[in-house]
Amino acid sequence: MDTHIVERLADYINDGLLKSEMIHAESEHSAISAALGAEAMGVRTFTATASQGLALMHEILFVVSGMRLPVVMAVANRALSAPINIWNDHQDSISERDSGWIQLYVESAQEALDTVIQAYKIAENRKILLPVMVCLDGFTLSHVYEPVDIPEKKEVDKFLPKYNPLFKLDTKKPITMGPIGFPNTYMEFRKETHEAMLNSIEVIKNTNNDFKKSFSRSYGDGLIEIYKIDDADYAVAAMGTVCGTTRVVVDELRKQGRKVGLIKIKSFRPFPKQKIINCCKNLKGIAVIDRNISLGNEGALYTELRSAFYNQKKKPIIKGFIAGLGGRDITLSHIKTAFNKIENSSDIEWLL
Amino acid sequence: MTKPKISVGAVIDEPGSTIKNKTGGWRSFRPIIDHKKCIKCGTCWQFCPDNAINENFEVNYDYCKGCGICANECPVKAIKMVKEEK
Numbered sequence: 001m002d003t004h005i006v007e008r009l010a011d012y013i014n015d016g017l018l019k020s021e022m023i024h025a026e027s028e029h030s031a032i033s034a035a036l037g038a039e040a041m042g043v044r045t046f047t048a049t050a051s052q053g054l055a056l057m058h059e060i061l062f063v064v065s066g067m068r069l070p071v072v073m074a075v076a077n078r079a080l081s082a083p084i085n086i087w088n089d090h091q092d093s094i095s096e097r098d099s100g101w102i103q104l105y106v107e108s109a110q111e112a113l114d115t116v117i118q119a120y121k122i123a124e125n126r127k128i129l130l131p132v133m134v135c136l137d138g139f140t141l142s143h144v145y146e147p148v149d150i151p152e153k154k155e156v157d158k159f160l161p162k163y164n165p166l167f168k169l170d171t172k173k174p175i176t177m178g179p180i181g182f183p184n185t186y187m188e189f190r191k192e193t194h195e196a197m198l199n200s201i202e203v204i205k206n207t208n209n210d211f212k213k214s215f216s217r218s219y220g221d222g223l224i225e226i227y228k229i230d231d232a233d234y235a236v237a238a239m240g241t242v243c244g245t246t247r248v249v250v251d252e253l254r255k256q257g258r259k260v261g262l263i264k265i266k267s268f269r270p271f272p273k274q275k276i277i278n279c280c281k282n283l284k285g286i287a288v289i290d291r292n293i294s295l296g297n298e299g300a301l302y303t304e305l306r307s308a309f310y311n312q313k314k315k316p317i318i319k320g321f322i323a324g325l326g327g328r329d330i331t332l333s334h335i336k337t338a339f340n341k342i343e344n345s346s347d348i349e350w351l352l
Numbered sequence: 353m354t355k356p357k358i359s360v361g362a363v364i365d366e367p368g369s370t371i372k373n374k375t376g377g378w379r380s381f382r383p384i385i386d387h388k389k390c391i392k393c394g395t396c397w398q399f400c401p402d403n404a405i406n407e408n409f410e411v412n413y414d415y416c417k418g419c420g421i422c423a424n425e426c427p428v429k430a431i432k433m434v435k436e437e438k
Contacts, residue, residue: 068361129360167363176364182373188358 004142005048005074028053032060032073039069040177042168044120047071050138051078054092058099064131065100065193067178068166070123071131072116073101076142077240077291079326087327088138090239090291094268094300100193102132102200103269105239109146111219112136117151118207118222121160128200129166130193135268137241139327151215159214197270204267223272225264226279228254232261234342235280237305238289239265242323242330246289249335260339265301273308280309285317285342289335289351291324298322298348320348328352375402379418381433383411389430396422396431 012018023038025031028049039045049057054075064071075093079085093103102122106112112134119132136142167175181189201223208222219225225243228250229235236246243264253260263279263286265272280286290299297303302320309315321338324330334351341349359365385396390409397405404416411422423431 066361166360167365173365174367176369177361179362179364179369181362185358185362189362192358192360 005076009046028056029060032057032064032071035071035073036060036064036067036069039064039071040067040169042163042165042170044163045071046073046116048074048076050076050142051080051086051092054096055080058096061096061099061101061131063178066189068129068193068196069131070120070129072119072123073131073133074112074116075133075135076138077135078138085326086138088140088291089325089327090135090300091293091325093133093135094292094294096133097269097300100130100197101269102128102130102197102204102267103135104132104204104266105135105268106141106219106266107241107243107264109136109141109144110148110217112141113148113150114211114215114217114219117156117160118204118211120163121207121210122200122203124163124165125200125203126166128196128203130196130200135240140241149217155214159210201267201270201272201275204270219266220264221275223267223270224275224279225266227262227264229261229263229279229283231259232282233259233284234287234339235261235263235283235285236287236289236335236338237263237265237276237301238291239268239301240291242289242291242335245330245332246335249332249339252332253336253339258339268301268304271304271308276305276308277312280316281314283316285319287338287342288318288320289323289330289338290320291330293322293325302348317342319344321351322348323351374414375417376414379413379416380436381418381420382413382436383416383418383420383422384432384434385409385411386430386432389428391428391430393427395425395427399425 010022013020013022023034025034031047035045035047077088077090078092079087079089080091104115106115115134119134123132204222208218212218227247243262246262250260250262288302288305290301292300294300298320299322306318319342323334399421402415402417404412420433423433
């Protein structure tokens with residue numbers, strides 16, 4: 001599913017448009033290990049994967065973030081086996097929630113491109129130094145053509161100056177990377193990495209603002225994007241392309257006089273709790289649409305949203321919906337059903 | 353154990369940091385060399401994975417983890433592994 005992305009990059013390299021070396025690996029475990037090694041040498045690195053490939057990378061994802069290497073990776077979100085399924089849902093990257101990677105979910109091909117450019121600026125920020133996953137819906141964004149404005153190289157260079165790594169492997173100044181962390185230090189390293197992740201909330205926001213100044217495009221505040229929320233009573237909260245479908249439903253229901261809106265969560269990690277609480281404070285209810293399921297509990301975004309509101313005195317009703325697994329279309333009527341069932345008492349519901 | 357400094361990504365930018373990490377406390381068996389039996393062949397010195405035996409065939413107990421490779425390799429059985437007792 002990620003193949004189109006790397007195939008096109010191979011074209012760019014072949015045509016002399018991109019000065020880069022492409023490393024062919026025999027597996028995703030090796031591909032992310034090669035990206036780690038390349039990044040340790042102090043060069044900008046990119047890779048792309050999906051589904052089982054991301055699952056195979058699992059072990060090394062934690063090494064990349066723990067070593068604070070700002071790798072950027074596109075994930076063309078797809079379902080996990082079994083049964084074998086090559087279509088879209090978010091189970092692959094949601095399952096890597098705790099890997100220490102920043103996760104940004106995008107709604108359009110344009111946003112995917114713009115977010116990759118921003119991702120380097122976020123990842124390489126000296127206060128952050130964390131890898132970033134740009135999560136784009138498989139097929140819907142990875143295999144469908146839509147017009148995209150590709151910014152000029154010199155404009156991108158102005159926005160994203162040459163990479164200047166904090167540390168790199170260099171025989172003239174040897175360092176040790178990835179050493180053992182004994183019980184007397186491991187926790188401190190984890191805490192530092194967690195704090196870097198929290199600091200990235202501000203950096204993601206600022207990067208979105210800077211991008212707007214340079215390219216006249218922006219995506220909400222970079223962390224969340226709200227649509228017709230100001231006077232809304234009810235809203236859908238979701239990630240990725242389903243937000244596009246939801247905008248259509250919101251417009252339709254608004255024509256019927258219903259006060260509804262959309263909260264698009266772009267940044268799942270870090271989770272911008274306070275920003276979500278602030279924009280939802282006047283809402284009566286939220287329908288969370290999850291394209292994933294934590295089997296035996298509920299959808300991940302639903303869990304996180306409810307947890308964010310737990311200590312708030314005034315909180316909206318929050319209802320969870322599981323939809324669009326394994327490439328099942330999420331239709332306009334699914335989203336209307338979600339809006340209509342917010343006040344229902346049951347916990348989660350499947351939009352089959 | 354003193355607290356080592358916390359660097360970004362646990363990068364160590366000065367060589368020799370392993371010296372600070374005394375691993376003798378991991379040991380449950382201590383190698384005792386019988387210097388009367390020892391033929392000074394150097395096998396233990398060569399095999400020790402922690403470089404904890406010096407050229408005079410003395411054990412540095414600050415770093416010896418008690419793996420017993422020296423005792424196993426000694427051709428004249430001059431090294432005995434004795435249980436550490438507190």
